Amino acid sequence: MSDVxxxxxxxxxxxGVISAQYLGNLTTFPDLEVRFVADIDLERARARAQEFGVPASGTTEELLADDGIDIVVNLTLPSVHAEVDLAIIAAGKHVWSEKPIATTAEDARRVLDAAAAAGVRVAVAPDTVLGAGLQSAFRAIAEGRIGVPRTATTMVLNPGPERWHPAPEFLFQAGGGPLLDLGPYYLTTLVSVFGSVVRVAAVGSIARPQRTVESGPRAGTTFEVTVPTHSALLIEFESGASAQATFSFESALPRAGFFEITGTDGAIVLPDPNMFDGESALWTLESWKGLTGPARPTPEVVAAVGPSNGRGLGVLELARSIAAGVPERASGALAAHVLDVMLAAATSAETGATVEVSSRVPAVEPLPADWNPTERTLP
Ligand SMILES: NC(=O)c1ccc[n+]([C@@H]2O[C@H](COP(=O)([O-])OP(=O)(O)OC[C@H]3O[C@@H](n4cnc5c(N)ncnc54)[C@H](O)[C@@H]3O)[C@@H](O)[C@H]2O)c1
Incomplete structure (x- = not known):
């Protein structure tokens, strides 16, 4: 970004809902300046801009015409992520998109191809993988603390987002469900540790075909559930490693961030991949030596070291990577691979067959522990 x-x-x-967390963070990073908030609901855009001291608001077209904007953060709904990304790319600007990158593999490809042709970048949430909690765990794994990672078990279960989201329909329709809504956090973490996925088998089901909005001005409105609200996956990686993952909006028993990785020499319990912070617990086979009977070793705590500011870290990492001429970590290619895995799981659940995943992604280096979002690094 030498010319900006x-x-x-x-x-x-x-x-919408998540823009508050983004703006709360983006407006505190000295390397970035938030200049414009757009929405099809102009009053909503105006109110958010005012709340966070952003100087301008208006339509997407007005935002894209602003020469002072280099990166556009797309926090629209999954069904329009690709079309909004394509408009941003056509305006010659870099993209940070919320997840999923698109709702079909074809749309994800169109976005990545358009960006490559225009010479701009596409980076995609989740940026929780850049947070202190997961990055500290990744560094411990990269140092060989559990030997070679071989298997993982992860699950996230809750009653569903209609309890708290004022417009939750999109989370229960194509592009949503716990698989596409929560899956990106857990699957991006798995791919970050194990590399590319080659095969997926899955089951999926809908326990309650109708749900009711429970909060906000539309509370009491019922709507149809059109995608599975419970998905269970068996995943095989190119390395031969494997994982099992369960994503559910059906459980009265909440389980957030259950994420364990077992390696040849040890196991690590990671913090919730939907969060930016949290320590890990490390168990080694070595520490079992000499113990008898019911005795168990005490796990070692891996402290979270690094930034845990929250959503928006990935936008900053993108800006700094562009300036440095190096690849961004939360790349569009990584997000497209994770989408391929989720769509393979959906197909497997429908057909009963195991589904191959053909896309591959390069390994991503952990962030340096001293990476500091609140420092000015760009001249
Ligand atoms: N809500 C959360 O806790 C949360 C957390 C992480 C990620 N996300 C992701 O963030 C995205 C937005 O979620 P949300 O909860 O903020 O949704 P929301 O419904 O609260 O907000 C979406 C906003 O996008 C606007 N919009 C829709 N289509 C548009 C278009 N074509 N052009 C311009 N504006 C448009 C809507 O008017 C609305 O204001 C989703 O992809 C979601 O998966 C949400």
Whole structure:
């Protein structure tokens, strides 16, 4: 980004629920300057801009016409992520998109191809994988603390987001469900540790075909559930490693962030991949030596070292990577691979067959422990 002004200009499209967390963080990073908030609901865009001291708001077209904006943060709904990304790319700007990158593999490919042709970048949530909790665990694994990672078990179960989201329909329709809504956090973490997925088998089901909005001005509105609200996956990686993963909006018993990886020499319990912080617990086979009877070793705590600011870290990492001429970590290619895995799981659940995944992604280096979002690094 040698030709752009510093700090890097950021625009945000989609002033809904999650925009508050993004704006709360993006407006504190000295390398970035948030200049515009857009939404099809102009009043919502205006209110969010005012709340966070952003100087301008309006339509997507007005945002894209602003020459001072280099990176556009797409926080619209999954069904329109690809079309909004394509408009951002057509305006010659870099993209940070919320997950999933698209709802079909073809749309994800169109976005990546358009970006490559235009010479701009596409990076995609989750950026929780850049947070202190997961990065500290990744560094411990990269140092060989559990030997070679071989298997993983992860699950996230809760009653469903209609309890707290004022417009939750999209989370129960194509592009949603716990598989596409929560899956990206857990699957991106798995791919970060194990590399590319080659095969998926899955089952999926819908326990309650109708749900009711439970909060906000539309509370009491019922809507149809059109995608599975419970998905269970068996995943095989190119390395021969494997994982099992369960994503559910059906359980009265909440289980957030159950994530364990077993290696040839030890096991590690990671913090919730939907969060930026949290320590890990490390168990080694070595520590069992000499113990008898019911005695168990005490796990070692792996402290979370690094930034845990929250959503928006990936936008900053993208800006700094562009300036440094190095690849961004939360790349569009990684997100497209994770989408392929999720769509393979959906197909497997429908057909009963194991489904191959053909895309591959390169390994991603952990962030340096001293990576500091609140430091000005761009001249
Ligand atoms: N809500 C959360 O806790 C959360 C957490 C992490 C990620 N996300 C992701 O963030 C995205 C947005 O979620 P949300 O909960 O903020 O949704 P939301 O429904 O609260 O907000 C979406 C906003 O996008 C606007 N919008 C829709 N289509 C548009 C278009 N074509 N052009 C411009 N604006 C448009 C809507 O008017 C709305 O204001 C989703 O991809 C979701 O998966 C949400």
């Amino acid at each position: 002004k510093r700090p890097v200009g950021v625009g945000l499209i989609g002033a």
